[in-house]
Amino acid sequence: MESQSYQGYNLWGHAILQQADILQPERYAASGTITRHNKLVEASGILGCFDTEEQAQHAGLDWARAWVDSHG
Template structure:
């Protein structure tokens, strides 16, 4: 999980490990969360699947920043 402060909001990028099968490579589902004053503002569903935890977290942060930009 990666946290960033953005225009007065706390935006989070999440990477959720997906293990479909033992012989499958690890994949990470991305999601984003936006909070303000410790209260949930908005949360995404699964935004996509990525090969690395970092890529998934960044996708979640990108979604959260875009949401703030369009609702601010």
């Protein structure tokens, strides 16, 4: 999980390990969460699957920043 502060909100990018079969390479589902004053503001569903944990976390943060920009 990666976090950052943005325009008064705390943003979280999540990477959720997705491995249906042990013989397949690891993939990570991305999601994002937005909080303010320790209260949940908004959470995404699954935003897509990525090859690395870092890519998934960044996708979650990108979604969260876009949400703040469109609701600010």
